[in-house]
Amino acid sequence: MRLDAVGARLRPRRLWEGVDLGFALGREWFLSLWILWWITALPVALLLAVLTGGRPDLWLVAVWWCKPLFEAPLQSWAGRALLGERPEPAERFGIIRAALTRHILPLLLWRRLGLRRSFLMPVTLLEGLSGARARRRRAVLSHGIGVPSWLTLICYHFEAILWGGVLLALVFLIPEELPRLDLTAAVTESDSPVYWFSAAIYLLAFSVIAPFYVCAGFGLYLTRRTELEAWDLEVAFRRARNEQDAAARGSARLTLAALLAVGLVLSLPSPVAEAFAPRDAVLDPVLENGLDPGEAQVIIREILADDEFGSTQEVTLWLPLERDPTEPMDGWIWPSDLGALAVTLAEILKWSLLALAFAGLVWLAFKVIQGVAQTRPRWRRSRSGSQGEGDRPSVQLEPLGAERLPDDIAASVRRLIDKGEHRAALGLLYRASLAELARQGVAIPAGSTEGDCLALAVQSLPAPRVGLMTRVTAHWSRVAYAHRQTSGAELMSLLDDWCRARDLPTGPTRDPGAPDDA
Known part of the structure; x- marks a missing residue:
């Protein structure tokens, strides 16, 4: 994605x-997305x-199930419009x-009932x-957030409110002399022609809410990617680079313009002395000498006699009629079938609440099972090593890579530093710290970020280890996300502190396979 071209x-x-x-993008693009x-x-x-x-x-159920089919073009249109390439009306069929x-098939099949569709x-x-790759991306984006699910539920309620509001407006606004809308038939009797009218209104509600739902999910997606990948910093760096290049290209023009301005100023004539005449020479004599009170009264009467001050205008206003306080007020004219409608709506509300309660129990059970599964430590038996260590369990963390940690971590890190591979050395040190954290029984869920792992370390490790873990995490984040390399001296100092915290020898470690110099 060309981040420097993003409109937002x-x-x-x-x-x-x-x-x-x-929602702001949806309001701006509503007409194009709605069409x-x-x-x-x-x-x-x-x-x-x-x-x-x-x-x-x-x-109506089939149309509701096909909603992802209608929302996909809106997502593509919004993606192009955000990059400054707002599609023309002739390009709609191409979009x-x-x-x-x-790619749309999973949204219509096994992922149709997901609550994070637009996100x-x-x-x-x-x-x-x-x-x-898509599964990993969705897992990282969805980790620890529930706003996309709430967005879907809220938009469902908006659709229902819009549908019910239109039906009730038609009931209360149609005069009694005209045929009235049968609300009971519009809601419950599927073989009635009025039910078709009700379903068409629901389709209209789908169309009104869809642009806002798609754009809101897209806004959440942009917010989450900005949070995880620091898009705002990347855009700032690119703009700073562009401004620097533009300043370098325009330096000659600025110098020439400055020289021309200086020459123009020097060529102007000197100001004349008359421009600094005393203030008393230009004041109105009337203000200087004052007015006689009688003359002032005459001038005031002449001004008030002018049409601008003495004219009158006739204005017509609509005022409410005054009602006799002793006259009784007419009561509300309620529809004759309002009682049956209330019973029907209460029945629908009851079953809807029961369905929501059942769905909530299923969701709660799923979350409990998922939480129990994530709290189990992940152990794998080591298949290599010496005979005495063959049965010792070694932690293998899937997010840290498939390769096995070396036996002598300190020597391996120093070897990588000597080769100039500072990023690999820091990555090995960070993975070793996380592996040690997992050996102490701390469960690290899949998809955890560096901040999540550091929070787990704060809860489980003593203060000296927490400080060291904070330093390792800070160095790794700076290398991984800001692309700022750490010097070899800083890495050696960090490695020595890491070894001291584990009672390991510090300083350079000889390669066991290297020959003696004697």
């Missing part, structure tokens, strides 16, 4: 601020109406063809990732 300002935000950013949604959804909706045999209830690829959709549609 990339900065560290809270997750709900990312949602606000997405694109209807271009995609209308043919599919007509086809589903034929395939469902004219059953409005089945048709639809590019978005509806094989994770850019991983496949914009990044083009699939398979294991």
